[in-house]
Amino acid sequence: MGKVTIIDVARLSGVSKGTVDRVLHNREGVSAKSREKILKVIGELGYEPNVYASLLASRKSRSIAVLLPDSSPGEFWSLYASGIEKAGAAAEPLNISLERVGYNQYELDSFRNACSKVLEMAPAGVVIAPLFKAETSLFTAKLREKGIPYVFIDTKIEDDGYLVYYGMPMYKSGYLCADILSVVRPCEEILVVRIERDKFRQSDPTASRRAGFLDYIEERLPECVVHNVFIDPKDPKGIESRLREFFAEHPAVRHIATFNSRIHLITGFLEKNGMQGLRVVGFDNLPANLDALRKDTVNVLITQHPDEQAASAIRDLVDHVVFKKTPPRRDNFMHMDILTRYNVEYY
Amino acid sequence: MGKVTIIDVARLSGVSKGTVDRVLHNREGVSAKSREKILKVIGELGYEPNVYASLLASRKSRSIAVLLPDSSPGEFWSLYASGIEKAGAAAEPLNISLERVGYNQYELDSFRNACSKVLEMAPAGVVIAPLFKAETSLFTAKLREKGIPYVFIDTKIEDDGYLVYYGMPMYKSGYLCADILSVVRPCEEILVVRIERDKFRQSDPTASRRAGFLDYIEERLPECVVHNVFIDPKDPKGIESRLREFFAEHPAVRHIATFNSRIHLITGFLEKNGMQGLRVVGFDNLPANLDALRKDTVNVLITQHPDEQAASAIRDLVDHVVFKKTPPRRDNFMHMDILTRYNVEYY
DNA sequence: CAAATTTCCGTGCACGGTAACGGAAAAATA
């Protein structure tokens, strides 16, 4: 019960509410003696401020910057949108507005730009998907300097100051992927389609997912052969021909996996060539992937909950900014969902 | 922006804020003309009340009754607890307290008792898990009479007045279960362990789950034989002997499923007899089931999110009571999760 | 010691809404 008010504290301390208010906000103009007395009374009474009254009285509005890659609808980063929106709606009555600051995930300069834009707007908090590690470190250093709290989603970096992190356990998700893929026996050959812009600069999350996958194979299916086919997401024709080529050489392969969200890029090929009886496992609930799941071209999708990640992270940040609460756990690995065409409808 | 205040509305309507307040709360003492005028202005200005100011001014506190079966830790109904607690914490600053009213799920009288207890306390809303259909109908009729909103979780009944429902699509979950069970070939015989207090009074949810399961088998594995073994949850010894008996007769059976949350009751037998290479699928994330999953005695658990169901339902109810919001969807079938030992940790 | 500063703190209005109180206007009654 938050029954104790400032007035109660004031009365018991023998001062006026103005003075108590000064103490509560660490403003100056209070003698050491009074401050001490007031703090003592606050402790004894277990005074907790009424946030809503406070919000009502102080009409200043704050903002939280959300620093995410730009993304067209249907692409991975768009999956975060609904969570952001939801959290934004919840934060609005608290006088907090979310400001999205986008950047091009393939261009460092664009990220730098976004960072300085955020610093300029002096937000009350920042949400970051730290795709660029080094640059993010520099950025968070500045945030710490200014006392601006920040949270990570999707990926996190070595950093000591983040308030909370929400993401998926990438290595484990690769392991899980291998398990799901191989449960349909016999599994002697696997095709791993690597859909990457630049095979020498694959993202960290994808790399650790792949590591989990390979470790599973090594541990439990040491005889299994893993074939890699590299594909450029921007070249549909190339995809076709590369896959055709591969299956001409390896007609026995019946297991396919990918490690990022783009499995939908190969389903066209599979359908066109009427390839049946394959075991196909991919990641992330992009609309195109879900479609493939419904058509059974993809058998299983392993998904995280980007929207929940965003919503949780933002909620924690808001709670911290407004209510001064610290989240119970700092690192939150969200559950991985296994989607098949039988449970996809309820997703 | 909720920038429009009562005063704005009052000014534009040519009345005082007191009158506007009367209209907002459907209190009497307003002429038809004024009421109309005010409502028009409210519509035009898109006035939305500031709930926090409202809560501050009206210091009345309300309660929401949560009508769930009693349950010991580790049992199914306990899974809802964390969600209820969370929602309760969120509701507290809004001057709403949750009051749990338990009942014995096997005794109608106990449920009746609980219902009248709820009616007595005249809550602002009610959360119900309607295990007793007919009795619940009578109860909700009374609630409707008194204008008390109510929501269903877990199961719903035919009823026209509920605000919202959160649950699992039971039939589909049975279908999914069959798919997951049978994906490991060959699957020619399946043991279905039916853990029920009274086989002639099995619960509706379990029944429709079973229906989904059997339909899948009929459609896609018509040659597959389904064996039923009935078990009494209160008789551990009986469980042992029944299963031993069964496997003596049917040593070839390697697929096992159950349809309620009690698969953990048979894992003891499986472990003790060193039964390997089985495919075992069950439901619900009871601690004991999760343990079995970790030990790989159970391979897959299909779970709902009881905590999320409770939290969502209560949140919607609170939103309705406090903010007068109506939930976007009335029937919410939550996603079914597929848990294996590789993703159980992050659950 | 008086005057000028500085330090400390009380007062009062504002935030947006609630609801009781009582008075003016309208309607009913005599």
Add this chain to the structure above:
DNA sequence: TATTTTTCCGTTACCGTGCACGGAAATTTG
């Protein structure tokens, strides 16, 4: 028409907190 009753509505005192204003007390300065 005068009086009573009813209907309608404006006024006002809060709710708990933030913050600006200004004054008293304490301290420094001349």
